[in-house]
Amino acid sequence: MKNLEHDIKFGPMLLHQKAMSVLLVFGREDRQSDGFWWAAEKLGYRCNITSSPETALETYLTHNHDTVIIDARQTTTNTNSSNSSSSSKTTTSTFDAEALCRSIKATKCSENTVLVAVTSRTSADQEEQPIFSLIKAGFTRRYEENASVTACMNELQTLEVGEVRCRLQLKACAALFQALENVSEAVEVTNTDHEIQFVNHAYERVSGYSSEELLGRDSNHLNKSDKNRDTAESIHGHMKKGKHWEGTYYTRRKSGDTIPFHCKVIPVLGPTGSISQYVSVRSQFSDTYSQVANGSMMSFPRRRESVVRAHSMTIEAPITKVINIINAAQENSPLTVAQALDKVLEILQTSELYSPFQTQDIRPDDDPVASDLVDGLMSQNVKRKLSGHDIQRSSHHGHSHIPSSPAYTLSQVPEPVMNVLNLDSSWDFDIIALERLTNKRPLVHLGLKIFSRFGVCEYLNISETCLVNWLQTIEANYHAKNYYHNSTHAADVLHATAYFLDKERSREIFDQQDQVASLIAAAVHDVDHPARTNAFLINEKHQLAILYNDQAVLENHHASLCFRLTHKDQSVDIFKNLNSDDYKTMRQSIIDQVLATDMKQHFEHLSKFTTSITKHLQKLEGDNTDVEAHEADMNTILTDLSSHENRTLIKRMMIKCADVSNPLRPLSQCKEWAYRIAEEYCQQTDEEKSRGLPVVMAQFDRKVLNIPKCQLAFINLFITNMFDAWDIYCDIPELMNHLQLNYDYWKDQQELKEKEQKSSQGVDNS
Ligand SMILES: *[C@@H]1O[C@H](CO)[C@@H](O)[C@H](O)[C@H]1NC(C)=O
Ligand SMILES: *[C@@H]1O[C@H](CO)[C@@H](O)[C@H](O)[C@H]1NC(C)=O
Ligand SMILES: *[C@@H]1O[C@H](CO)[C@@H](O)[C@H](O)[C@H]1NC(C)=O
Ligand SMILES: *[C@@H]1O[C@H](CO)[C@@H](O)[C@H](O)[C@H]1NC(C)=O
Ligand SMILES: *[C@@H]1O[C@H](CO)[C@@H](O)[C@H](O)[C@H]1NC(C)=O
Ligand SMILES: *[C@@H]1O[C@H](CO)[C@@H](O)[C@H](O)[C@H]1NC(C)=O
Ligand SMILES: *[C@@H]1O[C@H](CO)[C@@H](O)[C@H](O)[C@H]1NC(C)=O
Ligand SMILES: *[C@@H]1O[C@H](CO)[C@@H](O)[C@H](O)[C@H]1NC(C)=O
Numbered sequence: 041m042k043n044l045e046h047d048i049k050f051g052p053m054l055l056h057q058k059a060m061s062v063l064l065v066f067g068r069e070d071r072q073s074d075g076f077w078w079a080a081e082k083l084g085y086r087c088n089i090t091s092s093p094e095t096a097l098e099t100y101l102t103h104n105h106d107t108v109i110i111d112a113r114q115t116t117t118n119t120n121s122s123n124s125s126s127s128s129k130t131t132t133s134t135f136d137a138e139a140l141c142r143s144i145k146a147t148k149c150s151e152n153t154v155l156v157a158v159t160s161r162t163s164a165d166q167e168e169q170p171i172f173s174l175i176k177a178g179f180t181r182r183y184e185e186n187a188s189v190t191a192c193m194n195e196l197q198t199l200e201v202g203e204v205r206c207r208l209q210l211k212a213c214a215a216l217f218q219a220l221e222n223v224s225e226a227v228e229v230t231n232t233d234h235e236i237q238f239v240n241h242a243y244e245r246v247s248g249y250s251s252e253e254l255l256g257r258d259s260n261h262l263n264k265s266d267k268n269r270d271t272a273e274s275i276h277g278h279m280k281k282g283k284h285w286e287g288t289y290y291t292r293r294k295s296g297d298t299i300p301f302h303c304k305v306i307p308v309l310g311p312t313g314s315i316s317q318y319v320s321v322r323s324q325f326s327d328t329y330s331q332v333a334n335g336s337m338m339s340f341p342r343r344r345e346s347v348v349r350a351h352s353m354t355i356e357a358p359i360t361k362v363i364n365i366i367n368a369a370q371e372n373s374p375l376t377v378a379q380a381l382d383k384v385l386e387i388l389q390t391s392e393l394y395s396p397f398q399t400q401d402i403r404p405d406d407d408p409v410a411s412d413l414v415d416g417l418m419s420q421n422v423k424r425k426l427s428g429h430d431i432q433r434s435s436h437h438g439h440s441h442i443p444s445s446p447a448y449t450l451s452q453v454p455e456p457v458m459n460v461l462n463l464d465s466s467w468d469f470d471i472i473a474l475e476r477l478t479n480k481r482p483l484v485h486l487g488l489k490i491f492s493r494f495g496v497c498e499y500l501n502i503s504e505t506c507l508v509n510w511l512q513t514i515e516a517n518y519h520a521k522n523y524y525h526n527s528t529h530a531a532d533v534l535h536a537t538a539y540f541l542d543k544e545r546s547r548e549i550f551d552q553q554d555q556v557a558s559l560i561a562a563a564v565h566d567v568d569h570p571a572r573t574n575a576f577l578i579n580e581k582h583q584l585a586i587l588y589n590d591q592a593v594l595e596n597h598h599a600s601l602c603f604r605l606t607h608k609d610q611s612v613d614i615f616k617n618l619n620s621d622d623y624k625t626m627r628q629s630i631i632d633q634v635l636a637t638d639m640k641q642h643f644e645h646l647s648k649f650t651t652s653i654t655k656h657l658q659k660l661e662g663d664n665t666d667v668e669a670h671e672a673d674m675n676t677i678l679t680d681l682s683s684h685e686n687r688t689l690i691k692r693m694m695i696k697c698a699d700v701s702n703p704l705r706p707l708s709q710c711k712e713w714a715y716r717i718a719e720e721y722c723q724q725t726d727e728e729k730s731r732g733l734p735v736v737m738a739q740f741d742r743k744v745l746n747i748p749k750c751q752l753a754f755i756n757l758f759i760t761n762m763f764d765a766w767d768i769y770c771d772i773p774e775l776m777n778h779l780q781l782n783y784d785y786w787k788d789q790q791e792l793k794e795k796e797q798k799s800s801q802g803v804d805n806s
Contacts, residue, residue, distance in 0.1 A: 100147070106200075156199070239251050289303035363651055494552075580733055599635060660677060
């Protein structure tokens with residue numbers, strides 16, 4: 041009977057067990073060695089036989105046998121006969137079986153080898169030999185001498201389905217461990233007493249502890265955080281029922297800070313249904329909020345899934361679909377076709393072909409707030425009733441270009457202001473405090489600080505006085521009476537822009553010209569904002585709307601006015617010393633960025649960005665097993681990203697993100713901005729009503745205003761997908777955490793509000 045190969049299962053894994061290989065080590069051939077030899081032959085096992093420890097070791101090292109059977113009878117005989125007269129057997133003893141066993145154990149490949157000692161038969165009247173020294177030498181099994189071929193076959197077969205198969209399965213674990221080491225989620229395995237048995241690489245990274253520090257520790261003590269009090273019970277309850285738990289879990293890192301993770305805790309059930317271990321899998325929140333866009337509760341797919349969504353967004357420009365289809369078709373195409381398609385892609389991705397889809401495609405029918413936002417921010421069409429009176433808003437009190445107070449320099453800034461300014465490179469920077477301390481001139485002060493940090497004066501070859509004059513002129517042209525769109529908003533966007541420019545990825549990609557252009561664009565991007573939306577200006581036939589043909593009315597005005605103010609007087613002209621080429625590039629870049637803040641083109645800019653930028657960075661994150669290849673890929677991608685076209689896309693996305701970063705600020709700031717914008721929009725609605733103009737955003741009516749609801753809709757509609765993509769570009773976990781917390785805050789507020797409404801209705805009804 042020939043032994044065939046087997047497929048065996050190890051959990052869900054399929055393994056293949058080959059015919060067993062056996063190494064026989066016998067000092068001399070006798071009936072016993074023959075017995076094994078013939079047994080192996082009959083069973084179809086591969087078999088080698090050697091007579092000396094040296095050749096045994098050599099053969100073992102080349103073939104790495106599953107089983108090594110070593111003749112240990114002489115060894116036994118030796119100890120046995122030490123006090124009796126030496127028998128003829130000892131003289132035939134040629135080697136020390138235990139020493140050989142130890143040598144084999146010392147080799148690297150021995151972990152999966154079964155070592156069998158053949159010992160002498162003990163006769164009925166003899167006391168059985170203790171096997172302690174054999175175990176100590178490394179044998180795991182003993183065979184009592186029996187030369188019968190049947191007995192030898194039984195032994196070999198038992199080994200094959202028993203220990204050899206187990207070791208094959210254990211060997212497979214190495215692959216599983218490797219896989220765990222290379223996933224991005226933090227994985228932890230604990231026993232039922234919560235002692236940590238295993239943590240992977242990612243776990244060490246996020247927790248700040250090394251695996252040595254963690255193994256054997258009580259996991260509950262490590263992550264004690266008050267924030268988990270409620271979840272701990274919920275987890276416990278789920279575990280008791282053998283169910284897995286999923287939710288937000290706070291992990292305290294070695295550094296002491298506590299961060300929220302999306303966590304799954306899974307009980308591992310043994311065959312009898314009792315729990316043997318717990319597995320916890322955590323992923324960082326920075327990863328996604330993408331599900332929010334669906335209007336469902338927050339759920340947290342892993343980053344990969346999120347990005348797949350980001351560039352196959354539910355709200356998808358047709359061109360993105362086309363590109364995806366071509367990408368897919370390329371995979372199975374012959375080289376020439378694939379190359380031709382590459383050309384097609386190149387054209388598609390760089391030309392102005394991205395047709396903005398109809399706004400009604402993305403306006404959720406059942407969400408009036410989102411509809412309002414779409415109408416109010418994205419569409420230019422006059423809607424609903426038209427008013428009879430077309431009163432022109434006066435274009436404006438001529439622009440102030442004379443600095444309102446004498447210029448001073450950074451060194452003259454008072455200390456309390458400087459204390460706030462010195463935190464300018466941190467995300468928690470307190471812009472509201474700056475607004476207060478500078479008596480409503482945050483832009484001049486923050487501008488001075490940030491522009492000097494980025495060497496703007498040096499780049500432009502101008503004096504600090506000229507810069508201060510310019511900043512004062514720009515700030516003076518923001519309307520202090522606006523609730524939201526005043527110079528504090530400009531300073532806030534400038535701050536966020538500088539923060540993004542500081543990110544490592546941006547430092548790799550941008551040159552100083554990009555930096556200077558982006559900082560200037562941020563400072564001027566809403567200058568002379570009338571606290572009304574484009575739709576309003578179009579509806580009232582404002583002269584700016586007429587001037588710019590209803591196209592990106594305000595954005596055109598901000599960009600245009602910036603240059604008019606700048607060139608009005610030598611003392612404020614920060615571009616006066618640029619050569620004409622540099623000026624042209626600078627001007628183009630500033631205009632492009634300011635125009636990009638028009639929300640009408642939001643999805644177009646976002647899909648271009650994800651198609652050309654995030655998708656490629658994303659690809660790298662996927663396969664980074666080979667470090668060198670990864671670095672090489674990274675360098676080519678960085679070179680590609682640094683092309684003029686790509687830098688343009690990134691700068692557009694940067695100012696867009698900076699412009700709407702309010703929901704990612706610390707809660708107190710986030711709230712302040714939310715109230716300011718709501719007030720400004722409500723004032724617009726007031727005016728629309730009093731003048732009989734169409735109401736553009738009916739949700740921003742004081743009678744029905746629900747700020748939490750508006751914030752949630754805004755986040756769902758515009759923020760989530762965009763910052764997912766931006767996070768992939770420049771890694772901003774801190775911001776994404778704020779977004780999460782703020783979202784939770786607004787959600788709570790909304791629920792509270794609904795409860796109040798319900799209960800007050802209840803009172804009314806009774
Ligand atoms: C050991 O056995 C294998 C096949 O099982 C054979 O190819 C090889 O030549 C043998 N080696 C020695 C040293 O006998
Ligand atoms: C050797 O094994 C054979 C087959 O299993 C068995 O019949 C026989 O009794 C064994 N001999 C001794 C001495 O145990
Ligand atoms: C994969 O795991 C190995 C071994 O633990 C580790 O050294 C390596 O850095 C990991 N690679 C990645 C890309 O995570
Ligand atoms: C944290 O606590 C949970 C729930 O008690 C536990 O399942 C998990 O293993 C703990 N992890 C760490 C690292 O402390
Ligand atoms: C969106 O939500 C609906 C239910 O509200 C669900 O059926 C659908 O699968 C969700 N889509 C995605 C992409 O999550
Ligand atoms: C800086 O501008 C001055 C004129 O104000 C000019 O004379 C000088 O050459 C410029 N320096 C550089 C390096 O361009
Ligand atoms: C901006 O508007 C707010 C009111 O919402 C006001 O408190 C603040 O002083 C204004 N800032 C500037 C610089 O005008
Ligand atoms: C932009 O960057 C992507 C990704 O690195 C690259 O594939 C593409 O060719 C670049 N586009 C241009 C116009 O350089």
